[in-house]
Amino acid sequence: MTLANDTFQRLYLVTKLLETIKVVDGNILHVNYHQIRLEHSMKVLNYSTHYDLKSLIVPPKKGTFRCRVLYSNSSINIEYIPYETKKISSLKVVTDDNILYDLKYENRNSLNKLFNLRGNCDDIAIIKNGHLTDSTIANIALFDGEHWYTPNTPLLHGTTRQRLLDNQTIFTKEIPESTIATYKKSAIFNAMIGFVELEDGIIFK
Numbered sequence: 001m002t003l004a005n006d007t008f009q010r011l012y013l014v015t016k017l018l019e020t021i022k023v024v025d026g027n028i029l030h031v032n033y034h035q036i037r038l039e040h041s042m043k044v045l046n047y048s049t050h051y052d053l054k055s056l057i058v059p060p061k062k063g064t065f066r067c068r069v070l071y072s073n074s075s076i077n078i079e080y081i082p083y084e085t086k087k088i089s090s091l092k093v094v095t096d097d098n099i100l101y102d103l104k105y106e107n108r109n110s111l112n113k114l115f116n117l118r119g120n121c122d123d124i125a126i127i128k129n130g131h132l133t134d135s136t137i138a139n140i141a142l143f144d145g146e147h148w149y150t151p152n153t154p155l156l157h158g159t160t161r162q163r164l165l166d167n168q169t170i171f172t173k174e175i176p177e178s179t180i181a182t183y184k185k186s187a188i189f190n191a192m193i194g195f196v197e198l199e200d201g202i203i204f205k
Helices: 003-013 031-044 109-115 159-166 177-182
Strands: 017-024 064-071 076-082 090-095 123-128 139-143 148-151 171-173 185-190 194-197 201-203
Touching: 017 031, 031 064, 031 159, 090 177, 109 123, 148 159, 159 185, 159 194, 185 201
Parallel strands: 090 123, 090 201, 148 171
Antiparallel strands: 017 064, 064 076, 139 148, 139 185, 185 194
16 A cells, blocks of 8 residues: 555544443543553644543443543543443454554444455454454454464554553564464454453464
8 A cells, every 4th residue: 555545544534533441340441551542543643632531531330331432633422331242252364455444443444344254253354465463353362382472563553452562461473374374372352352262263264
């Protein structure tokens, strides 16, 4: 993709930005990581408004919720959606060399189109320029028998990804599509589901 096309696609995507934060019994989990990403996204887009998530989020005191923060340079909206874990055990490999999702945009049309190609699998593992990136909802890690590695070519730098890297629970590595089958286990992770090993793994057919 050329720089001009990349810029055009980003302009198309930017309606609003999104943060999805897990809330359990009134506790806002890992909010500092979400604040850092929010500020990074605002900077990339040359937005000038400042939002402080800690002061803006006032969650319910009981239960597990998906705190959905939808924001732009001119507005912010926060809602609390009761959360139930959805089981994901398999990812189908799908290739798209043009997909762009470097910021957490509300506009997920390109991801949704790829998701519809999942067949009998629960989600997809996206290959871009010959390398493993993410699923449609989470970052991915592969286990080589000693360490968990996440691709150094993610579509989106997830907050849980950064936290696990900081804790040295996972490490980054170039993961070409041709090497995926050599790993022993696979997992997905995001702010809502945590770190989940895939029972059926990454499927190529």
